[in-house]
Amino acid sequence: MKIRKASKVDKENISNMHIASIKKLCCNHYTHEQLNAWTSVLTPSVYDQALKEKVVLVAYDSQQDLLGLGILDIENSEISAIYINPDAAGKGIGAKLLNELEMTARNSKIFRITVHSTLNAKGFYLKYGYIDQELTLHSLPNGSKLECVRMIKDLSANAKQRH
Helix, strand or coil, X not given: CEEEECCHHHHHHHHHHHHHHHHHHCCCCCCHHHHHHHHHCCCHHHHHHHHHHCEEEEEECCCCCEXXXXXXXXXXCEEEEEEECHHHCCCCHHHHHHHHHHHHHHHCCCCEEEEEEXXXXXXXXXXXXXXXXXXXXXXXXXXXXXXXXEEEEECCCCCCCCC
């Protein structure tokens, strides 16, 4: 598995993988209606702004199949997304993407990072040193709202790291 910066040619694959990830990995934490509202906004063009303004990484295998997606918003010191191809879940891809995003954040002089985790991913972030702060509502572009967990992590050199 390799990780690289995403480009415009990846948008359709990112969209398809992102939708599959949500539908399969989030289905026990959100209603069918919420999943549909969430995935309905994930057209390839929705990634244009992220590709321009954020660090968007993709993980892929030797056949160039997309295994995962990670997005870092440097301006807001926030991990915007980590989604894994449901067929590759549990194989360490999320941890590798998270590590790359955290290294990029540190290199950008970010020493405290936030993530608004989906309910199903809370345990993943806890495992890597994130601290649960509060339940929040994430507003989707279509007006739907999803319950998430705001979590933070200290990325400073003297903080205990778990990668």
